[in-house]
Amino acid sequence: MSTEETPLTGGRITAGVVRVGDTVRRPVTRDRTHVHNLLLHLEERGFDAVPRFLGVDDQQREVLSFIPGYVPDDLGHFDDAQLAAAVRLLRRFHDATSDFPLVRDMGAEVMCHNDWGPPNAVFRDHLPCGMIDFDTLAPGLRLWDLGYFAFVWLDLGNDDYTGDEQIRRLEVVAQAYGLASCTVCRIAIHALARQTTLATAGRVQGKADMAEWAAAAADWTVLNVLEQLSPTGYSLPTG
Known part of the structure; x- marks a missing residue:
């Protein structure tokens, strides 16, 4: 060798x-x-x-x-087939980690990758097929990981997409993940949580550009996604 x-x-x-x-x-x-x-x-x-x-x-x-294939440099546009393949991979990962001892010991659902975005995906034949970089691995909730997935794979906050189109793409994600408790609304709410968490972390760490980007993405998600979804059963907090 x-x-x-x-x-x-x-x-x-x-x-x-x-x-x-x-x-x-x-x-x-x-x-x-x-x-x-x-x-x-x-x-x-x-x-x-x-x-x-x-x-x-x-x-x-x-x-x-070594997992052969191509790894994207950053976020980008991914079509429905790519989104579905990526979230099915996450579902398989979650299911396979549900009986990991640390999950049981911490009273969690699964192990969360916590950074499952395009730059940590290996692509072959234009579809994500491998997961890499587990620096942020931790026990947690499926929806916590799904929220981050929606944030970065859909690029929530990017004005190139309309709110209606992102809601449609969220439906692709929810259906492909295939768990009744992981609805479009719940995924969107957790995407907002991940955006605001990243904005706060950026401010604390002195990473102003990251904080500004994440905060702007959170504002966009509220105005263009959650305000449309809230009449279906999820009211946004007021005050």
């Missing part, structure tokens, strides 16, 4: 990540035991859309299997 190291590009690559043959070597900057344990758990469950954890090399880098 080749030992030549090739820096990986595309997506939002962590500094120092390289490809060596059919493996990826990734610097370990903090304890990632729960990530490694989850990857092993997913392998046992037959979930093949994530890298396999293969150990740690002599430079103390984690060794992961």
Whole structure:
């Protein structure tokens, strides 16, 4: 097997990540035991859309299997087939993590990727087929992950789309995820929660551009999506 190291590009690559043959070597900057344990758990469950954890090399880098394909650099337009494939992948991930010990111990529903956006998706034949980068992995609610999914995959807040079109796309997402409790309204409300959370985090961390973008996206979501959906049973808070 080749030992030549090739820096990986595309997506939002962590500094120092390289490809060596059919493996990826990734610097370990903090304890990632729960990530490694989850990857092993997913392998046992037959979930093949994530890298396999293969150990740690002599430079103390984690060794992961390489998933071939294309990783987008940022957000963009994704058609219905791509959105459906991406959210079905998330549903499979959630289902496969529902019995992970940390989920049970924390009283959660599933493990949340928490950053399942296009820059962490591997595409083949124009469809997302792989999930990478589990730095933000944590136990949580399905809808918390679905809210972030809707925010970044649909690019909620982008004026290139009308509110009606984004509601239609949210329906594509809800139907493809296929769980009755994960309705369009609930996904949209959690998308707003993720937008406002990111805006707050940006302000606290001194990332003004990120905070401004997320806050503007939240305003757009309220005015163009939630105000149209609220008559169906979800009233927006007042005061």
